[in-house]
Amino acid sequence: MNIINTIKKRKSCRTFNPVLLSVEDKKILEDYISENRKFLTDEVITLSIFEKTTDSKKMKLDYGMIRGHNSYLLGTSKSSADSRVHYGYLLEKIVLKATEIGISTCWVGYFDQHYFNEVVVENGFEIPGIVILGYPKDKQTRVDKLLRFSANASKRKDWTTLFFNYHTKLPLLPDSIHKYADSLEMVRLAPSSGNTQPWRIFFDDKTHAFHFFKKSISNRYEKKGLHDIDMGIALAHFELTSLYNKLSGSWIKYTDDNVKPIENLQYIKTWQNK
Ligand SMILES: Cc1cc2nc3c(=O)[nH]c(=O)nc-3n(C[C@H](O)[C@H](O)[C@H](O)COP(=O)(O)O)c2cc1C
Structure with a gap:
């Protein structure tokens, strides 16, 4: 496919x-x-x-x-x-x-x-x-x-809101991430509860790892666990696109010692490029 x-x-x-x-x-x-x-x-x-x-x-x-x-x-x-x-x-x-x-x-x-x-x-x-x-x-x-109109369904947040450099916390641009630009773009297009797009991804350019964090956008969805589903959807889009582009890697759940907490965000998982 x-x-x-x-x-x-x-x-x-x-x-x-x-x-x-x-x-x-x-x-x-x-x-x-x-x-x-x-x-x-x-x-x-x-x-x-x-x-x-x-x-x-x-x-x-x-x-x-x-x-x-x-x-x-x-x-x-x-x-x-x-x-x-x-x-x-x-x-x-x-x-x-x-x-x-x-x-x-x-x-x-x-x-x-x-x-x-x-x-x-x-x-x-x-x-x-x-x-x-x-x-x-x-x-x-x-x-x-x-x-569709009320959920603003066709709209998506732009890269500067969703993807960052893990060390500088500056927005990540497609040019700076070349090989993985499609993987991130395909996360951006993913469906989410009420189109809230709670995924925030931080790229560590030293270890070539992508750390996935969840930003709770709606209390109601968060309580119901829908933002967790949204995060799973993001992981699927990222993985399938990466593998399609012959970029291999695997999912790891790090502890706080390896991935520093980020304010207002909850760490979910890391894609470690191989
Ligand atoms: C976990 C989850 C729960 C959702 N729940 C509903 C729902 O109860 N009713 C509904 O009409 N759409 C629901 N949606 C669909 C979203 O509103 C839709 O994916 C989003 O607005 C983006 O539009 P798109 O899927 O057409 O790209 C849900 C989506 C997700 C991922």
Whole structure:
């Protein structure tokens, strides 16, 4: 997959054609899910696609403004920030695979958990968010356009707000980071809860490491763990783009001794270039 084109192509869809995924498309996604289960730790998060075919009960999403949905991707994570980051990372990879094969998606943070009563949520676990999967209706509705407009969905913060030199704290410019410019740009284009874009990345030019920090933008999203999912999404975009450009590296969680705390930001993980 040309991941750069796929990331540029992806956008949230809120008006779906009310049909189920084709058998072939569902199989491609399910195979991809089972090949991509692990992240940094040994934690295994099991994700599944759920289809709701009966009309008896429909789940209202965004007060009914998201329409025609009947297929959902979800699983459970531990009720911890790290596990939610992991969850966001895994689901976003599937979102991008779906985009590649022509399936539209929408991340949803506010939904009725009881709607998925076939999912066992053990004590200390949760369903941090879901992704709707489906085919878009040919024409976007007025509501769709309005929701995109109110979330300022097509807009993104610029580089000077998001990416910095770890030592000087000065903004990082695409020219100064040459090989990794695409990786950062693809983080910039990532989806996030309410389009808050809470990722802040600090490049250490001495060790060639990218330190990912979270800036809490919305208390409501932070409390619900949605910013953790956003961070996982950012890690997925960065990794997939780097690997696509043949830049190898791995994720490390450092302690305070290795990565100095930065005011108002929370350290998440580091991409160590190899
Ligand atoms: C964790 C998360 C939760 C989200 N929750 C919702 C939601 O509940 N309802 C909704 O309409 N969109 C939701 N979104 C979609 C965002 O509003 C959308 O990604 C953002 O505005 C950027 O637009 P784009 O995805 O079209 O690029 C969510 C996105 C993320 C990443």
